Amino acid sequence: MPRAKFNNKPFFSIVVGNKGNDPWLRPHWRVLCYHEVLGEYTDNFRRQLLAFLQMGFAFVSLEEGLRVISADELKRPIMTVTFDDGDRTIYQNVLPVLDELDIKAFLYVTADFIRKSILYRKDTPLPVMNWAQLRQWLQQGHGIGSHTLTHAPLHVCSRERIVQECTISKKILEENCEVPIRHFSYPWGRHTKQTYELIKHGGLYDSAATIHRGKMYCGQDSYRLRRDLCDPRVSVESVIRIMRLADKWYWLRHFRRKPRGYWERHPEERWEALTNYETPSEGV
Numbered sequence: 216m217p218r219a220k221f222n223n224k225p226f227f228s229i230v231v232g233n234k235g236n237d238p239w240l241r242p243h244w245r246v247l248c249y250h251e252v253l254g255e256y257t258d259n260f261r262r263q264l265l266a267f268l269q270m271g272f273a274f275v276s277l278e279e280g281l282r283v284i285s286a287d288e289l290k291r292p293i294m295t296v297t298f299d300d301g302d303r304t305i306y307q308n309v310l311p312v313l314d315e316l317d318i319k320a321f322l323y324v325t326a327d328f329i330r331k332s333i334l335y336r337k338d339t340p341l342p343v344m345n346w347a348q349l350r351q352w353l354q355q356g357h358g359i360g361s362h363t364l365t366h367a368p369l370h371v372c373s374r375e376r377i378v379q380e381c382t383i384s385k386k387i388l389e390e391n392c393e394v395p396i397r398h399f400s401y402p403w404g405r406h407t408k409q410t411y412e413l414i415k416h417g418g419l420y421d422s423a424a425t426i427h428r429g430k431m432y433c434g435q436d437s438y439r440l441r442r443d444l445c446d447p448r449v450s451v452e453s454v455i456r457i458m459r460l461a462d463k464w465y466w467l468r469h470f471r472r473k474p475r476g477y478w479e480r481h482p483e484e485r486w487e488a489l490t491n492y493e494t495p496s497e498g499v
């Protein structure tokens with residue numbers, strides 16, 4: 216295998232440190248997790264992906280990453296790009312960049328967002344991709360998975376609600392996108408042992424992704440896939456720095472997690488309030 220070379224841009228010498236013994240050059244799999252990429256940050260998003268390419272990562276699809284991990288065929292550093300929620304900027308701004316760099320990405324879609332044409336998870340509702348745009352995304356070789364029906368925080372949901380979120384979203388996405396939906400990501404990465412067991416043994420999905428940062432190797436539990444949260448607004452140096460720090464210090468892998476008791480202290484942010492709760496089976 217040819218050794219990946221670094222270019223001579225200054226930030227690499229700052230971020231990479233000891234080039235001769237860089238753990239990022241050893242075979243492993245990393246998954247990036249993005250959300251929206253606004254127009255003014257598209258160039259920065261491209262720069263981030265280019266930096267990883269230049270560092271020696273080969274971009275692979277989610278399915279290929281899972282196959283390599285399970286078949287014990289990890290021979291070089293590989294990377295997968297994923298997006299959560301289904302914001303419309305993914306179609307408008309990201310798709311051309313992915314095509315330009317010949318990268319096959321994966322999008323975890325919240326089915327109810329698409330059905331209601333609005334991303335209501337945030338204070339300011341954002342437009343989402345429509346079914347035609349999702350089908351176009353698939354036609355261009357990218358993948359789609361489920362990110363629940365209503366973006367409910369599964370770790371505070373009843374067992375029944377978790378099952379509904381997983382089964383109904385899968386059904387809606389399969390009907391409208393006309394592809395099997397086999398991969399899942401936990402909203403906010405949050406899951407409990409119950410959520411994990413239900414999805415792992417439910418037979419609906421082949422993998423489930425968290426936002427627990429870090430590298431993955433052969434034998435990785437595919438129902439607790441690690442992902443590095445990336446922000447297209449920040450510099451390449453910052454993105455790489457936080458990833459490297461989290462590799463070193465375990466606590467940083469949970470950097471974005473809410474503190475213990477947060478959901479109890481902020482009932483207005485619980486899923487009942489966020490989703491203006493209705494029985495999810497309605498309208499299916």
Ligand SMILES: [Zn+2]
Pocket residue numbers: 299300362366402403
């Ligand atoms: Zn999400």
